[in-house]
Amino acid sequence: MTSPELPADLHYTAEHEWLRDGEPATFGITAVAADALGDVVYLELPAVGDEVTAGAVVGEIESTKSVSELYSPVTGTVVEVNTAAVDDPSVVNADPYGAGWLLKVDVTATGSLLTAEEYAAGTAG
């Protein structure tokens, strides 16, 4: 399986989330994860105002073939949920680093993050 291009400006987690720095920070799942899942048909995400904890499960991503839990790469408060992605989860497959983002969080602490290179090394095996 060939790995799709990884944007170099993002952070990654071993659980296949990506994180874009900012205030708030944005995160979603990587193209590697989206490809492994197949067509995403349902997203269960926390609500605006919910507290999330780095490394803890904050949602579920369901495809016809399988289901995966979504881990938060950061600790903080959810300030925005991608309702367009909830309405049409196919954007997670079509544009995982763009329109397929999942949550925006006011970050108080970050978890264990990887560079694109480190993440690529971890998924190559």
Added chain:
Amino acid sequence: MSGDVTVGTTTDATTGTPTGTTTDSTRRSPLHDEHVALGGTLVPFAGWTMPLRYTSDLAEHTAVRTAAGLFDLSHMGEIVVEGPGAGAFLDRALVGALSALRVLGARYTMLCREDGGVLDDLVVYRTGDEAYLVVANAANHEVVLAALRERAAAAAGVVGEVRVEDRSAATALVAVQGPRALDVLVALPGLVLAAGPDGSVTDLPTGLAVLKYYACLPAAVDGRPVLLARTGYTGEDGFELFCDAADAPALWRALLAVGTPLGLVPAGLAARDSLRLEAGMPLYGHELDTTTTPFEAGLGRVVRLDKVDAAGEPVPFVGREALAARAGSAPARVLVGLEGLGRRAAREGYPVLASAAADAPRVGTVTSGAPSPTLGRPVAMAYVTPELSAPGTELAVDVRGRPEPVRVVALPFYRRAR
């Protein structure tokens, strides 16, 4: 299951193995190079490396429901049973009445143990007076072959001469499934039907139109022999084409070339699984296994306790005693369809609960489940206690620690318009 399913270590519901990995120890389909050229995602499946998907599970599923899909099923096991005693032997080895099957007919049947447990579910084609083609699941191919050989040895001297021959390695199987499948076959260049059982030779559109569901016909494509069967595992009209492994790539390419303008797309194991689930068709290892008899699975009709031999005596087929006892008693569990009322899908192995209440007792187990692409809501098959198996019964499924409401519905979930 809660907490152990994470992105990237997803378990494939069809293969039970991690997706995106292949090993060198698996067997390759004669169409392997075609799958690679099409950019298919290849996964280990029952000892083979087979395509999980080419582009999108949903697109492939939808193509089969609305136009047509092309499947490589070369991993299936093909076993030929021939000889003067073939029909009488299969009557003793399998639960069905295969000696009564008409020539060029097909039948869904099962191979059971003495205790009635299912070793495999099979489609058997009668290709001649004294010739049958037994098609087994890939994962059970060796088990079926060994059982047939053992049962043939046991029947020696009781029935006429029988030869059991494994043709799996030399045989490829390609399926064209969907409402446009007939159009694809009619348009296939070089397809010629052999004479019908009555000696008639028909033109292609007429011959295909009269080829009934669960029947087969010898044919040729560009002079190469093909057994053309109107069978499938998707809930749609369709054809399955058995051919020599060496002829498979040319046949595959010809079908793709002629079918693409009609909406045909190559389709992988993922679509095959979601299609058969919507059609309420059991999958061995999920709805069927050695601890299950055909009766629990709602397939008691395939058990022919009434079959008799040439002398009019009841056939002492393997499993007869146990299955006769089961036939007369209520099963302890029943296979049902469950329709999800929420969004989260029940998956294989999840507990079925009497209700969504916190203290609700467990009343069954999910065997297959997924969000149905055609229905737009989760569906599942599950074994539940008989008292709770009536359509309309409201139950719940423990979906990773949280109960989701479901309703028992009649199978299949999806039935094509005819």
